[in-house]
Amino acid sequence: MSSEIKGKVIVITGASSGLGEAAARLLSAKGARIVLGARRAERIESLAKELIAQGGEAIAVTTDVVSREEMDALVNAAVTKFGRIDVLINNAGLMPNSPLEMLKVEDWDRMIDVNLRGVLYGIASVLPHMKAQKSGHIINVSSVSGHKVSPGTAVYAATKHGVRIISEGLRQEVKPYNIRTTIVSPGAVATELPDSITEADIAASVKEIYKTAIPAESFARVVAFAIEQPEEVDINEILFRPTAQEY
Ligand code: NDP
16 A cells, blocks of 8 residues: 555545545545445535546445445445545544433434444444455544543543544554554534534534634545555544634
8 A cells, every 4th residue: 555645545434524525525636536425315426526527536325334234335335446445534423412411312322323333334344355455544533522521422422432442442453454543533623513412502512612613624634644644654643623722
């Protein structure tokens, strides 16, 4: 695997908006072959068309990361179309925060399913290919909430702490296969993420924090930095925030 982004086959989950979409745009501009996964088919299909119109190579595969079969189909589509998979960006996630006492158990389940189970399914889908290739790069998206917790964020923070633990365990295990692992933990980035919050107080405090949110291209540049390192350099973790963010 070369250190160049050009030509790499990069699968991105949650590519229909926010961080995933921004990463797709920048990595495509740098010459990567992009495989877009998300549930909103029309969004990823029009993004794929746009990337192709700009001279890139891209396909869109409608994917719910909570389905093991659909996650496998996303990765298999990459291998069928482009012959290999170099990078998985395990990015799909949601953040419907609320205090535990409100018992929004369905939201807890969705966060565990998408933020944790979805990340594990992504790993399960790419590992056999990357082991066989003896190369690959798995980038898992955590959060500042993967480093700390505050009232209303317990379940989200638990899933994002979990992502970091899974990534570090994975890092140690995949040494024999020449696979790199990167945890990216963003602070407030302007995306649709806060839209999933239904609890008014939490929505108001998140809105306050997101007043200083930075553009999604910040994430795209971080991911590109990790990917374009020489093959023997493994960027294991990056935490970044808006300069103005205290939390
Ligand atoms: P968005 O809400 O803009 O994007 C979330 C993406 O996840 C969408 O593309 C959505 O696509 C996808 N998604 C959600 N559920 C599923 C599912 N079941 N299967 C497949 N895709 C799914 O938010 P962000 O871009 O901000 O979020 C991306 C990641 O970044 C998340 O993991 C989030 O936790 C993390 N993060 C974001 C921060 C921020 O400030 N923005 C800060 C720290 C971390 P669709 O609905 O089409 O399926």
